[in-house]
Structures are given as C-alpha cells and as structure tokens.
Amino acid sequence: MNLYSIIYLGLIVFLLYLLFTVGFPFLMAIIIALLIDPFVKVLTKVFFGRRVIASLVTCTAFFVIVIGSTYLLGLKGIRELIALSRTVVEYIRDNYDQLTDLTWSAQSFIGPYTQDMNLQINDFIKTGIDSLQAVVLGLSNALISLLQGVPGLLLDTLIFVVALYMVSMTLPKIRLRILSIFAEESKHKIEQVMQKLYSAIFGFIRGQLLLSFIVFTLTLLGLLIIKISYPFATAGIVTLVDVLPIFGTGSVIVPLAIFYIIKGQYFLAIGLLILYAVLFAFRRIAEPKILGDAMGIGALSTLASMYIAFKLVGAIGLFLGPAVVILVSALISADILKLNVKV
Structure with a gap:
C-alpha cells in the first residue's frame, strides 16, 4: 500500500467519523432521503414533474407516520411501565410484614456462623447495596445528562427536519454535482460506489428489521409459554x-426477573432468564451473519469492524465500523482504491 492510498483511506475514515458524530443529523437526512426517494419519484410523475411538491408531501407523510407510531408505541410502553411500577409498590405494601420477617430470618440464619463468616456475608451484602446505589446513581446521572442534552437534541432534530426536506428536493442535483467533480472517465466508477452504498444502506435497514422481527417473535413466544402478563x-x-446498543434486552428482562424472584414466582423468573440467554446468544451469533449478508460484506468482517470500532469510538462504532468496511470495499471493487500489499 503506497502513501497516497494510506492518506486517502485515513481521510475516508475521518470524514465518516465526522458524519457519524457532528454531522449525524445531515447523515440521517441523506439516508432517509434515499429511502423515500422511490416514493418521491412516483409522486413527481403524479404532480407532473414537480419534485418540490412531491418531496413536501412524501417527507410530511414520513414525519406523520414516524411521530404517530412513536406516540402510540411510547404511550403503550409508558402505560405498561406505570402498571408494573404500581404492581411493585402494591406488592411491597401488601407484603411488608412478610419482607420484614424474611429480613429477621436472614439475620437469625447468619447468627450461628463464625465471626469470619459473618464478616464475609456482611461484606457481600454491603457490596450488593453499594452496587445498587451505583446503579441508582448512574441512572440519575443519565437522566440529568438526558435533560441537559434536550436543547441540543431539539436543535439536531430541527436541523434533521430541514435538511431532509432540502436533500429530498435537490437529490438529483446533488448526485449530478458529486459526479461533476470527477473526470468523465471516472464517473462510472463513482456511480458504482454510490450504487453499492445505496444497496448497503437498504441492506442494513432490512437486516435490522429482520433481526427485530425475530427478536419480537422469540420474545413473544417465550412470554406466552411462561404466561407473563401483557406479552405483546x-x-x-x-x-x-434491543435496537439500542447500550441497553439491550437485558435492561428489561433482567429487572423483570428480579421482580418475580422477590414475589416468589420462581418459575416466571427462571423462564425470563432462560429467554434472556436465548436472545443474547441469538444476537451474538445471528447479528453479524444477517447484517453481513444484507450489506454485502462477510460476517467475520462485520463482527471485527463492529468490535474494533466500538472499542475505539464507543457505541457509534457499531455503525461506523461496518460503514468503513462497506465504503472501502466499494472503492476497491470500483478500482478507485488500490491496496497492493507486497510481502
């Protein structure tokens, strides 16, 4: 690999990093504009070639669907969380005496043991309490950070909304301007790269939808088998x-299992933990394969790129890593980037 290729590759990675961080609203606007472009083209014919009107109608319909779906799903989720919180509070209130007796029984059980054993058990209990306090503190800090980030989130959302309308209206012109930068003999190569990126974007979204569908199906079947309330x-x-890389299925299933352990419903708790193990294994095994096939890169490349990028830049690396691999692969296949390694 010559120095030019190294500099070129480094510049590509740096530009992608900027897009996935400070330029994320614009990146999302470009991606969504590409996804809804087939609908814009159809409506452009309906409105006699007026792309501006077609883009306005399509983008507005997109936002109505997204906001409506988010509202309905969020409202349902909040209701379920409120119902679960009430169940927990009512259980503690109704079983306060039993919980107190359980505490005294635990203390009586510890009494006959040696002093060293008592110290070890007390240290274990203290460690558990400290861990619980750390979790509560972490959640509190996360909530504070979220509230502090609301102004920035609103600004990013506004930029995304405006950018989506603008990109959708001028997408053909943007494509022509990008191609005009390159020499005539190189334009077909750039078109190959753009087509592969377009296919990869669709493939990634299709892969994520497939993963989410399988996760939903497995979760629903598991909940129906163990007969949990509100399975759907x-x-x-x-x-x-599960779509959120930081949280995952365990952030819902594990606390729910702990709650059922406290209630003494051990069958439900064990069933939930088994379900979590199945979902965890499925995600780790199937995700690289499904996303790799959908995006046109190998499963090993997908897994390695996600892991390395995650270690380097955090959660955003789960998306940045495969994006780098896809772009580099497209540039190599179009004979724009040449990696001649001599041994």
Missing part, C-alpha cells in the same frame, strides 16, 4: 430497547 406489549418494549 412486553415483547414490543423488549424489541424497541
């Missing part, structure tokens, strides 16, 4: 949370 709503919440 719970499966929906688990699926939505």
